[in-house]
Amino acid sequence: MKTYYDPEDLKKFGKIADFQKPLADKFFDYYGAVFQEGALTAREKSLIALAVAHAIQCPYCIDAYTVDTLEKGCDEEQMMEAVHVAAAIRGGASLVHSTQMMNKAKELSM
Amino acid sequence: MKSLKARSNQFSNPEYELEVLESTENEGQLFSDKLANVGLYPLKPTQIEILQINMGKMCNQVCKHCHVDAGPDRKEIMTREVMKACLQVIRQHLVKTVDLTGGAPEMNPDFRWFVEEIRKISPSIKIIVRCNLTIILANPKYHDLPEFYKKHRIEVVSSLPYFTAIKTDSQRGEGVFGKSIKALEMLNEIGYGMPDSGLILNLVYNPAGAFLPAAQSALEDQFKKKLWDLYQIQFNSLFAITNLPISRFLEYLVSSGNYEGYMEKLMEAFNPVAAQNVMCRTTISVGWDGYLYDCDFNQMLDLKVAAQNSQHISTWNQQALTGREIIVRQHCFGCTAGAGSSCGGATS
Numbered sequence: 195m196k197t198y199y200d201p202e203d204l205k206k207f208g209k210i211a212d213f214q215k216p217l218a219d220k221f222f223d224y225y226g227a228v229f230q231e232g233a234l235t236a237r238e239k240s241l242i243a244l245a246v247a248h249a250i251q252c253p254y255c256i257d258a259y260t261v262d263t264l265e266k267g268c269d270e271e272q273m274m275e276a277v278h279v280a281a282a283i284r285g286g287a288s289l290v291h292s293t294q295m296m297n298k299a300k301e302l303s304m
Numbered sequence: 305m306k307s308l309k310a311r312s313n314q315f316s317n318p319e320y321e322l323e324v325l326e327s328t329e330n331e332g333q334l335f336s337d338k339l340a341n342v343g344l345y346p347l348k349p350t351q352i353e354i355l356q357i358n359m360g361k362m363c364n365q366v367c368k369h370c371h372v373d374a375g376p377d378r379k380e381i382m383t384r385e386v387m388k389a390c391l392q393v394i395r396q397h398l399v400k401t402v403d404l405t406g407g408a409p410e411m412n413p414d415f416r417w418f419v420e421e422i423r424k425i426s427p428s429i430k431i432i433v434r435c436n437l438t439i440i441l442a443n444p445k446y447h448d449l450p451e452f453y454k455k456h457r458i459e460v461v462s463s464l465p466y467f468t469a470i471k472t473d474s475q476r477g478e479g480v481f482g483k484s485i486k487a488l489e490m491l492n493e494i495g496y497g498m499p500d501s502g503l504i505l506n507l508v509y510n511p512a513g514a515f516l517p518a519a520q521s522a523l524e525d526q527f528k529k530k531l532w533d534l535y536q537i538q539f540n541s542l543f544a545i546t547n548l549p550i551s552r553f554l555e556y557l558v559s560s561g562n563y564e565g566y567m568e569k570l571m572e573a574f575n576p577v578a579a580q581n582v583m584c585r586t587t588i589s590v591g592w593d594g595y596l597y598d599c600d601f602n603q604m605l606d607l608k609v610a611a612q613n614s615q616h617i618s619t620w621n622q623q624a625l626t627g628r629e630i631i632v633r634q635h636c637f638g639c640t641a642g643a644g645s646s647c648g649g650a651t652s
Contacts, residue, residue: 235522236519237518261515265515265517265518266519267509267517267523269466269471
């Protein structure tokens with residue numbers, strides 16, 4: 195193993211069933227159902243997946259959902275806006291905790 | 305940008321293209337084997353309903369993905385003599401649909417004469433023109449094309465890869481999007497694409513890169529909303545078409561390192577229902593010089609119909625053509641991937 199991440203490994207995702215089939219089957223059934231058209235369109239779900247992929251910083255997911263969003267008819271501007279949503283939530287999550295810092299600082303200060 | 309041919313690029317040579325397509329890297333799956341697995345090989349026509357006529361390779365645009373390798377530097381153009389032979393076939397064999405393509409078919413000096421002659425044969429023949437939109441604004445002599453289309457009840461099919469300038473221009477050339485919107489406004493103004501007008505304006509989406517098109521109906525909804533919200537433009541239907549790996553698109557795939565991945569994707573997405581409905585089963589494609597092909601893509605790969613003594617419009621033999629075997633090669637995976645692809649969009 196030369197690197198931890200190999201793009202070719204993405205194609206082997208289904209192979210996780212080789213070590214534990216019943217759970218893999220359940221997972222892939224669920225996964226497939228999640229991305230079906232529903233109250234949200236398949237396109238909207240793909241954009242959410244792309245944003246989440248960036249939030250969790252999964253290279254496989256970023257690869258997969260860059261292709262998927264393009265194949266759902268999204269353009270680069272929409273894709274980047276989705277990533278900004280992820281960035282805003284991640285950034286906001288850090289910043290909103292600053293209220294704790296502010297509380298503590300005020301508590302300790304004259 | 306010049307055409308591949310003008311640049312003497314090896315991808316303008318059909319033999320080289322076929323060599324790349326048959327290369328050992330794609331050894332995994334042969335299209336003919338895939339068809340055989342679903343009982344469709346050899347692939348046979350169902351009924352010849354559509355005559356798709358390539359009126360020449362001359363075009364005012366040089367699109368990056370063009371399978372015709374069309375452009376202003378291409379001089380191949382259909383003569384009136386070949387058109388007369390086409391008219392005879394249309395008349396004798398009751399062709400239901402005549403699909404005029406190019407290049408920009410309107411740049412053929414006999415384009416209007418040809419349309420008028422087709423219309424004289426029957427008022428019910430469906431005449432389609434694959435109009436690139438910008439031709440309408442390219443020269444004052446083309447400004448009245450919308451009225452001409454209307455007069456002869458021509459169905460207009462136009463490429464618009466996306467509803468933004470950046471995506472459209474990256475594929476079709478600088479400034480194409482703005483001119484396309486203007487041309488669409490002109491078509492809408494005289495009734496094309498408007499509800500109940502009977503004047504059909506369909507748009508074509510094809511991906512601007514090495515990926516497959518989205519579901520046609522979802523894309524159509526998106527295009528309709530965006531074009532209306534942004535420009536108050538209306539149209540009838542959107543056809544989602546897959547880019548076939550030939551000519552300029554093949555050259556792009558190979559030079560960008562996307563060839564293997566794209567072919568793999570097409571093969572994995574093979575859809576037997578789409579294979580059942582491929583357009584070559586109902587279409588004959590006529591080249592600018594009158595030679596006959598199973599489709600526009602086979603035409604560009606110089607794969608003439610496998611019908612003895614009926615390879616030219618002047619020697620049309622309905623029986624031989626209906627009984628022929630359709631020539632398939634690896635590029636055909638493009639028409640059977642996912643929801644399928646044809647000049648009329650998805651096929652399943």
